[in-house]
Amino acid sequence: MNQSPLHIGIVGAGPSGCYVADALGRKLPGARIDVFDRLPTPFGLVRGGVAPDHQGTKNIARQFERTLGKEGVRFLGNVAIGRDISCDELKAAYDVLVITIGALEDRPLGIAGENLDAVYGSGRFVAWYNGIPDGRDLDPKLDGKSVAIVGNGNVALDIARLLGKTPDELASSDLCAHARAAFAAARIEDIWLIGRRGPLEASFTTAELAEFGELSQVATLVDAAALPQQVPEQFDAEQRKLAEKNLDVLKAYAARGNQAERPLRIHFLFNAAPIEIRGEQRARELVLARTRSENGRAVSGGETFVVPADTVISAIGYRSTPLPGLPFDDARGTVANAEGRVEPGVYTAGWCKRGPQGVVPANRADSLAVAELILADLATRQASGKRGGALIDSMLAQRGVQPVDFAGWQKINAVEVAAGQGRPREKLTRREELLAASRG
Ligand code: NAP
DSSP, X not given: OOSSXXXXXEEOOSHHHHHHHHHHHHHSTTOEXXXXXXXXXXXXXXXXXXXXXXXXXXXXXXXXXXXXXXXXXXXXXXXXXXXTBOHHHHHHHOSEEEEOOOOOEEOOOOSBTTTSBTEEEHHHHHXXXXXXXXXXXXXXXXXXXXXXXXXXXXXXXXXXXXXXXXXXXXXXXXXXHHHHHHHHHOOOOEEEEEOSSOGXXXXXXXXXXXXXXXXXXXXXXXXXXXXXXXXXXXXXXXXXXXXXHHHXXXXXXXXXXXXXXXXXXXXXXXXXXXXXXXXXXXXXXXXXXXXXXXXXXXEEEEEXXXXXXXXXXEOSOEEOOOOTTSOEETTTTEEOOBTTEXXXXXXXXXXXXXXXXXXXXXXXXXXHHHHHHHHHHHTTOOOOOOOTHHHHHHHHHHTTOOOBXXXXXXXXXXXXXXXXXXXXXXXXXXXXXXXHHHHO
């Protein structure tokens, strides 16, 4: 490797971007690493996706702060790639470009009625309650008695749990003020949590499932007859462990007594595939096909039934947003790549590489693997003469874009924490407020 400073650009300051920055910074002392984000704030899903009542998970942000505050690393928030700077310009500036933009777009359900009022994808709904500036004005309709949540992953559970918590149970969260007000005003009586396959195939994890048992106003309703007695032989060890533990919790829910007085019922509905959302202007009911699980697939015999649904939230996974200038795998909804390599000098990691799967530690492993790949490729690097951040800074200045740097983020952080008054923080949710706070 030659001795000229190596310029590395990372697009996306979420967990994957921070892990890549950390790994490359350690192995390549002297490298200049710029980490961009379209938002004025760093940490991606740790701030904007992880449930506001899961503060323990958010502690990882402290480690990412250390990474972004390191010598040689710069945070450039409030810079949208594709709008303020193009991918081609980034490729011209940096020796290594790593795309870690996650997967922000909701996968469509692909059923009739999906465009009715009061139907939301989980990405938009979560961005709203987590105060992402371009999602905070969603103002979802939560004024009805019945909410249907489609999907049996942890995102579906996050949404159902937050809707099921009392204001007191949300007191130690950093749920944004506008969402606290909306949840407090809601008069939901029934939440239908809908899995198109059976309880053994659910992808949610046991700790998250068990949290419903602790909610003071929530009745957990499970049809005992819908629960299999045992886990089939063909499940591998990992699937078996998860399925058995989930089954134990669901059996305990099914056996629970004294739930009649609880004002909010969560119905765990399995083997129910959505086929239509009905309503005039807005959603009124969700039509479901009864299914059975065959070799891991949901098979319908044609029987349908209906649940009332004044609001429908689909939590069925995400797709990445194509970036002009980069190849896109439309079928998978990811940046097109081979094990993280996109094209010479361009790499990708995290959800935009693999699809929207895995918790933060899984993305750490993925980012470390991509960093190793980059290091191996760099072993044969020739001097490029690229100018890195200096070139980008001059372009941004010419275009009137003012990035938020790490010191700017620290100022935002201080304002939010001070406003928390007993909560972890009160987030600023408007771009202008964030930019003003970043300037101090
Ligand atoms: P997920 O775990 O992949 O769950 C998606 C769910 O949507 C699955 O139950 C899937 O069913 C269902 N689904 C997909 N297409 C459907 C359709 N057309 N109709 C009906 N159902 C459909 O995804 P996620 O919940 O979005 O979570 C993403 C990742 O983040 C996961 O790795 C998750 O563990 C992680 N996460 C973790 C936490 C936590 O640890 N607390 C919190 C949030 C998210 P099939 O299985 O039948 O396809």
